[in-house]
Amino acid sequence: MADKQVFFDYIKDGYTTKGDFINLGAAMxxxxxxxxxxxxxxxxxxxxxxxxxxxxxxxxxxxxxxxxENLSEKGIPVLLMDIKGDLSGxxxxxxxxxxxxxxxxxxxxxxxxxxxxxxxxxxxxxxGVRLRATVSExxxxxxxxxxxxxxxxxGIVSVIFKYCDDNKMPLLxxxxxxxxxxxxxxxxxxxxxxxxxxxxxxxxGAILRKVVELEQQGADLFFGEKSFDTDDLLRIDENGxxxxxxxxxxxxxxxxxxxxxxxxxxxxxxxxxxxxxxDSGRPELVIFIDEAHLIFNEASSALLNQIESIVxxxxxxxxxxxxxxxxxxxxxxxxxxxxxxxxxxxxRAFTAKxxxxxxxxxxxxxxxxxxxTAEVLTALGIGEALVSALNExxxxxxxxxxxxxxxxxxxxxxxxxxxxxxLKASKLIPKYNEVTDRESAYEMLTKKIEVANxxxxxxxxxxxxxxxxxxxxxxxxxTNPWIKTLSxxxxxxxVLGILGKMMR
Numbered sequence: 001m002a003d004k005q006v007f008f009d010y011i012k013d014g015y016t017t018k019g020d021f022i023n024l025g026a027a028m029x030x031x032x033x034x035x036x037x038x039x040x041x042x043x044x045x046x047x048x049x050x051x052x053x054x055x056x057x058x059x060x061x062x063x064x065x066x067x068x069e070n071l072s073e074k075g076i077p078v079l080l081m082d083i084k085g086d087l088s089g090x091x092x093x094x095x096x097x098x099x100x101x102x103x104x105x106x107x108x109x110x111x112x113x114x115x116x117x118x119x120x121x122x123x124x125x126x127x128g129v130r131l132r133a134t135v136s137e138x139x140x141x142x143x144x145x146x147x148x149x150x151x152x153x154x155g156i157v158s159v160i161f162k163y164c165d166d167n168k169m170p171l172l173x174x175x176x177x178x179x180x181x182x183x184x185x186x187x188x189x190x191x192x193x194x195x196x197x198x199x200x201x202x203x204x205g206a207i208l209r210k211v212v213e214l215e216q217q218g219a220d221l222f223f224g225e226k227s228f229d230t231d232d233l234l235r236i237d238e239n240g241x242x243x244x245x246x247x248x249x250x251x252x253x254x255x256x257x258x259x260x261x262x263x264x265x266x267x268x269x270x271x272x273x274x275x276x277x278x279d280s281g282r283p284e285l286v287i288f289i290d291e292a293h294l295i296f297n298e299a300s301s302a303l304l305n306q307i308e309s310i311v312x313x314x315x316x317x318x319x320x321x322x323x324x325x326x327x328x329x330x331x332x333x334x335x336x337x338x339x340x341x342x343x344x345x346x347x348r349a350f351t352a353k354x355x356x357x358x359x360x361x362x363x364x365x366x367x368x369x370x371x372x373t374a375e376v377l378t379a380l381g382i383g384e385a386l387v388s389a390l391n392e393x394x395x396x397x398x399x400x401x402x403x404x405x406x407x408x409x410x411x412x413x414x415x416x417x418x419x420x421x422x423l424k425a426s427k428l429i430p431k432y433n434e435v436t437d438r439e440s441a442y443e444m445l446t447k448k449i450e451v452a453n454x455x456x457x458x459x460x461x462x463x464x465x466x467x468x469x470x471x472x473x474x475x476x477x478x479t480n481p482w483i484k485t486l487s488x489x490x491x492x493x494x495v496l497g498i499l500g501k502m503m504r
Contacts (some may be wrong), residue, residue, distance in 0.1 A: 007370060014398035017391070019044050019281055022070035023061075024387060026107040027400040029370060033106040039402045043074060043282040045390040047320040049311065049338055052288075053328050053361075054345020056352055059383045060324055061086060063287050063343055065407040067322070068244055071286055072116045077234050077242035081263075083291040085250040089410030091422055100406045107403055113410040117237040119246040120423060124221055127419070128248055132229045133223075135171040136164075142268055143308050146261050147210040153203055159196045160184065163258070169441040170469060173224040174215055174442035179206055187449050211297075212244035216256035222262060225436045230270050233285055243484060256294045267310045269472040270319055277318035285317035292323035292329040308334045310442075314418040328361050336364070340390040346380035368399040376401055414474050426462055441492055 011027040011034070021040040026033050054060050065087065068078045070439070080087055093113040094100075104111040122128030135143065138160040144154035160180050163172050171177055184192050185201040192199055237241045249259065270285070277284060289295065298306065311321060323331055323339070327347070331339075342364065349355045362373035365388050376386060387402045413421065423429060 004034060008034055008037050008372075009399060011039070011400055012363060014391075015040045015400075017042045019392060020074060022046075022067065022074065023405065024066065025402045028403055029401075033403040034110040038108070039387050039389075039478075041389050041402050042392045043216040044077075044392050045280075045340055046071070047277075047283040048340030049315065049320055050322040050341030050343070051148050051328060051331065051336070051339045052322060052324045052343045052345075053326065053330075054380075054385070055326060055348045057382070058345035058380065059385070060142075060345055061290070061406070062407055062411060063345070063384065063385065063404060064290065064322070064324055065090060065411070066405060067407065068286075068288065069116055069408050071283075072242045072244050073114075074282070075236055075240050075242050077236070077245065077285050078281055079161055079233055079245045079247065079287045080287065081249055081288060081290045082246050083249045083294070085248065086413055087246050088118070088120065088248075088414040088419065089412045089423075090116050090244050090246070091414060092410040092418065094406070094408055094410050103403065103406055107405060109405075109444060111406060112408055113178075114265070116409055117235075117239075117241050117243045119243050119245045119426060119428060120419070120490050123247065123249065123258065124218055124251050125483055126248050126251060127423055128355065129228075131247070131262070132224050132432070133227050133269070134225060135173065135177050135223055137227060137269070138265060141304070142264065144258075147207065147214065147271060148266065149207060149210065152200075153207050154205055156184075156199055156207065157296045159192075159199065159448060163192070163196065169444050170438075172438070173442075174211060177210055178208060179442040179445050181211070182502075183445050183449075187452065190443075208499055214257055216260065217258040219258050219261060222258065225438070226430060226432055226434070229274055230266070232431075246365075256297065260295045263289065264306060264310075267314060267321075268306075271310055271314050271317060273317065274317035274345040275315070276316055278316075280318055282318075283320045286320040286322065286368060288322045288324060291322045292325040296330060296335075298333060308332065311335050311338050327357060329357060329480070340394075342386075342388045344377065344386040346382075347377045347385070349378055363367060366396050366399045371399060371401060373399065467499055479482075 007027070015038060017040055020043045023042070023122055024039045024041060026035060027037040028034065028038055052060050052063050054313075061084070063081065068080060068090065071078050073208045082088070082370045093115045096111055096113060100111050120128035121131055125133055134358075140158040144157050147158065160177075161171070163169075164180060165185075169176075169180070171180070181204050185204050189199075209304070231245075233245055239245065274284065295307065310463070314321065322341075323335070325331060328336060328344070344361065344365070347354070347358050347361060359374055360379050362377060365373050365386060371386075373386065380386070383403060383404050383406075385402055387397075387400045391395045391397050
């Protein structure tokens with residue numbers, strides 16, 4: 001009993017906050033939940049990023065759902081990447097049952113069913129608010145890194161952007177970019193060579209192949225207008241609850257290039273447009289990236305460097321990033337070191353490699369007198385996790401094996417009818433789902449080439465006309481060749497000679 005009381009005091013002191021917080025659940029000791037030993041995460045530190053990890057089926061998605069709900073309840077908007085398609089139920093209240101009551105009685109507070117304001121977003125042809133961005137908004141540096149271009153190729157992209165800026169040609173979609181790319185070494189070769197230097201056709205060909213590769217993953221749907229305004233992720237409903245924006249990604253699991261392209265452009269746009277927050281006491285926006293390995297596995301070193309830089313800098317804008325994946329080793333060390341909140345669900349040790357990975361994972365957490373971390377990692381039940389956070393002073397909190405609370409919203413997907421009703425009520429769909437294709441680089445270059453071709457044809461015709469008018473130095477004889485022969489002096493002398501002989 002004394003040990004339990006000491007543990008209770010240890011957790012209570014370690015998770016005491018002066019400001020507002022979210023409650024994840026209660027700490028556990030020796031497989032038993034300690035009632036009222038709440039594991040509380042200060043809102044002030046939620047822009048310090050985080051990790052939710054664990055094997056399949058251990059409850060990662062439900063943990064993500066719990067945090068998103070509590071943030072929304074505090075008036076903080078959320079963006080969720082829904083790779084598996086099982087998060088839309090947040091828009092409907094959950095249902096109580098005996099297991100949930102048992103869990104919440106052990107934790108120390110009652111269960112409450114509640115729904116949350118939800119917006120469905122889409123990168124593809126799936127229903128929802130269409131997310132788009134223009135090529136110009138990406139800029140030459142970010143686009144080059146996404147395409148994994150060499151220094152020479154990146155230089156060519158910079159020249160292309162400069163040409164379009166100088167000539168007021170908007171680069172809106174990939175069609176525009178491909179057109180100007182071809183123009184540099186075809187019809188516009190002389191112009192580019194004169195103004196910007198010679199551009200190699202082999203280099204533009206290599207860039208074009210990279211663009212086609214990106215296009216094949218569905219990027220042509222993403223690049224274009226109308227561009228999504230990141231301020232629309234910050235909406236609060238009439239009850240003061242933050243919107244939970246769910247990006248449906250179930251149809252792009254096999255297209256990681258598109259996923260990483262979108263994520264990087266979104267983070268870059270947020271960093272460029274959001275004001276500095278300083279020590280505001282609460283985040284402005286929290287983003288959860290499910291199946292985070294999809295970003296990191298296919299990323300080039302240049303792209304990884306860009307992601308790492310943004311992760312380090314974006315928290316000053318009041319934005320928290322939370323990576324959800326099976327194993328912490330899926331996340332690069334440079335990113336992992338920036339994550340303040342770590343929620344680790346169970347890991348499975350099926351092989352020697354798995355056991356080594358568990359030992360490495362255990363070293364990421366603070367030492368504890370109450371847990372052998374490597375052993376606990378394989379013994380956690382569903383809905384249990386090891387939690388380590390930052391307190392309001394930025395100091396790591398005590399490691400706590402935590403019995404997590406149940407989600408307040410539905411732990412299942414919406415029905416087709418419910419989804420249609422949700423989409424019908426959306427205020428953003430009318431704003432973004434109308435496709436526009438205003439005059440841009442493609443149309444402007446096409447007109448320019450047509451005018452040049454007409455001028456060339458006109459000039460050629462004029463030259464031919466002038467050539468026909470010039471006097472020729474000799475004209476071809478039209479005299480019959482027989483007449484010409486008979487009238488020659490030689491023939492005439494011969495005939496006269498014969499006639500003279502006959503008259504003698």
